[in-house]
Amino acid sequence: MFLKNDLTSPKLIINENNNIFIIGEQLTYFLKDYTSPSDKSKSNWSIAYCEKIDSQRPIIRENTLTIPLGSNNLDFLSLTRAHKEYSKPRSRIHTWRALIKKTPSRNKKTEKTNHIQEFWLIQIIEYLFSLVDFHPIEISDQKQTDNGTNLITITSRIDDRQESILKLLGIKDLAIARLANELNSEERKTNSNWRITDSFYLGKNRQSDTQWHYTGELKNNVFTLTGDSEISKEGDYYLVPSDQKGTYAQFLRRAKALKALAEHNELLEMLINPRAKIKNSHDDITEDPHYEHLDKSKQETLKKLISTIPLFLVQGPPGVGKTKLIKELVRRRYTEEPTDRYLLTAQSNSATDHLFEQVTEIFNSTEAKPLTIRCGKNDSDEGTPDLRKQSAKIINNIRSSNIFRTASLHIQEKINTLHSHYTPSPGKPNILSKSTSSTRTFEGLLLRSANFIFATTNSPELERVIEERGQFDWTIVEEAGKATGGELISPLLLSYRRLMIGDHKQLPPFNSDKVKEALLSSDSLREALFLSRSVISSELLDNTANDLFNIPETTEELDITPGENTTEDNFAETCRKSISKLFYSNN
Incomplete structure (x- = not known):
């Protein structure tokens, strides 16, 4: 009933980045093409799926396509009913295709769309390289051990599509060598947990996936694993490291950050033309004894960074006192404005700890x-205020305060229940119990209230703050040269005053050389994209990213005028420009 009331006069919005949503009376509904859960195929906009609902209105610009929809034209389907409707002939239900086709030509992209697409291309290349973690296997034998677990014997096999994608990316190792090297690597000796899936698909784990433990090499290139599940010997399977789930979660966080960037006009404009957006903050500096203790170069740099918005860059080799400069900035600003909030971040945990x-x-x-x-840092040393431990400490302080003792019984009961969720796990005194909806709500409140948050650029807590539209007065990024442009997006989204510190002679971002080589081989990369689209979850992409896969085989399929670049030419140019998104020193 609420949906029908909210959508009495709905409007379909298609913005310049081809993001699609419906505006209701109170809420905004973000749409994507429905995907069949059984075969992962798209409905071609026969059915739209609502992936997110937001109470805030998106910005409607002059070039945004707005289409009024009659309330009687909308039919609300459960996922179960949508699956049934999807299998019917398309003529039986109305289609969104005619409306979506009104989207402005995707060949005539805006500068902002081009810029976002360059970030997306780097992200997608990282998706492609992660496909090496899927090891095609055959199950040659299965039996039950004396202790009741199942023992399987596996050998490597060839997956033609995977081999083609990896060769186009410059990975020449054979599947059998990749499997043997991974199973016997030093890293896997400390983490020998694996999952077996029947799907070559970069997405969430499937219910049919099974968990296994590597036990050793039976003979040359024949390996054994144990697990609690039975598995059919028939079928094509893939052996995947259990920590690939964490890789997917990290990819998903970065994808969400790129989607948020598309709606963040100020940051986009600054990234496109940083110098044009630099302004004077008119903040003065007090030349106190702390200031006098700085050498002349730091005094000048401190003056400039305090008087500059929205971005200031500091570059210098190790040992020149860049961290000392951060300390003086924080001390000074916190003394003047004790309610200000600071996000301090770096690409690695070690740099963030420092x-x-x-x-x-x-x-x-x-x-x-x-x-x-x-x-x-939930496994951090005693005294380090990670989010869960800090939350537990605050709850304990509340329970021992006069405020708690004079509160109503109802409030006391709520606080006691929350406190019980922060008790250590049985037999593990330093590890708190698993999070609940109550603890997540309380921790979200702390994230929105903390004066100082220290986190890596890929931290899931930053994703949460972005989703909740939180903001900081300052974002400070240390060792910026070790992060790719895509990794820097999350912290940059979270403040309108940004300080980035780096060393131009620092080691480049991890795997950046491989990504750069792929970008320089644009023809091979185009072919790899064409082969891989169906193996990447739609959660990891948006319409701007999807355009990178929609490259026709011939220029005759394009609607171009004389003198315009073809899509192939545009793709090569996108590859060239994307290289600058890899390195801080080139931005």
Whole structure:
């Protein structure tokens, strides 16, 4: 009933990035093409799937396509009914295709769309390289051991599509060598857990996937694994490292950040033309004793970065005092504005830890401590305020306060219940119980309230703050040269004052050389994209990203005018420009 009331006069919106949504009376409904759960095929816009609902209105610009929809033209389907309707002849239901076709030509992309697509291309290349983690196998034998577990024997096999994709990316190792090297690597000796799936698909784990433990090499290139599940010897399977689930989660976070970037006009314009967007903040600096203790170069840099918005870059080799500059900036600004919020981030945990140790030294001698959280370190040393431990500490403080003792019984019961969710796991005194909806709500409140948050650029907590539209007064990125442009998007989205610090002679981002080689071989990359589209989850893409896969085999399929570049030419240009998104020093 609520949906029908909210969509009495709906409008279909297709923006410049080809994002599609419906605006209701109170809510905005974000749409994508429905995908069949059984065969992963698209409905070709016979059915639209609502992937997200937001209470905030998107920005409607002059070139945004707006189509009024009659409320009687909408039919609301459950996923079960949608699956049934999908299997029927298409004539039986209305189609969205005619409306979607009104989208402006995708060959005439805006500068902003081009810029986002360059980031997407790097992201997709990383997806393609991760396909090497799928090891095609055959199950040659299966039996039950004395302790009741199942023992299987596997050998490598060839998957023609995977081999073609990997060869186009420059990976020449044979499947049998890749499997043997991975199973016997040092990393797998400490984490020998695997899953077996019947799907060559970069997406969420399937219910039919089974978990296994590698036990050893029976004979040359014949391996054994144990598990609790039975599995048919018939069929084509893939052996995948269990930690690939974490890789997918990281990919999903970066994809969400790129989707958020498409709606963040200020950051997009700054990335396209940084110098044109630099402004004077008119913030003055007090030349106090702390200022006098700085050398002349740091004094000048401090003045400039405080007076510059929305972005300031500091570059210098190790040992020149870049972290000292951060400490003085934080000390000064926090003293002047104690309610300001700071996000301090780096690509690696080690760099983030160093930043945390140095900056928190400022407050060692102060009586009133700022609320500080170190995200993503649930296995951290005692005393490190990771999100869960900081939450548990605050709940304990509340329970021992006068406020708690004078609160109503109802409030006390709620706080006691929340406290019970932060008790250590049985037999593991340093590990708190698994999170619940109550703890996640409370931790979200802390993320929105903390004075200082320290997190890696890929932290899931940053994804959460972005989704909740949180903001910081300052974002400070240390060792920016070790992060790709895509990894920097999340922290840059979260503030309108950004300080990036790096060393132009620092080691480049991990795997950046491989990605760069792929971009330089644009013809091979185009072919790899063509072969891989159906193996990448739609959750990891949007319409702008999907355009990279929609490259026709001949230029005759294009609607172009004389003098215009072909899609192939545009793709090569996109590859060339994407290289600059890999490296901080080229941005």
